[in-house]
Amino acid sequence: MVPVEGNNELTQLAKSVNYLSQTQREVKQREQALSAEKEQFIRGLSHDIRTPLTSIMAYSELLAGEKAVAPEEQEKYLHLIHTKAG
Numbered sequence: 462m463v464p465v466e467g468n469n470e471l472t473q474l475a476k477s478v479n480y481l482s483q484t485q486r487e488v489k490q491r492e493q494a495l496s497a498e499k500e501q502f503i504r505g506l507s508h509d510i511r512t513p514l515t516s517i518m519a520y521s522e523l524l525a526g527e528k529a530v531a532p533e534e535q536e537k538y539l540h541l542i543h544t545k546a547g
Contacts, residue, residue, distance in 0.1 A: 513545040520545075 462482065463475040520538040524530060530538070 516545045517542050 463478045465472055465475045465479065520542050524535060524538050
């Protein structure tokens, strides 16, 4: 902060410098807050995508596995995959 003294052109200049400095601090704070919100949103979105994807991968591995899966079980797993994908 630039000390503001008197009432002349230098006083106005000091006020302007202080205003710009304060504005810059506020902009940086807003940027940091937005960045934190964006990071939190991405983490939540990643979790929301990853959870059903994990189930889809597990059921599809069961269907593609070497052990035979009964047709009624195959239908059940395919339905679950479709449900998780939607």
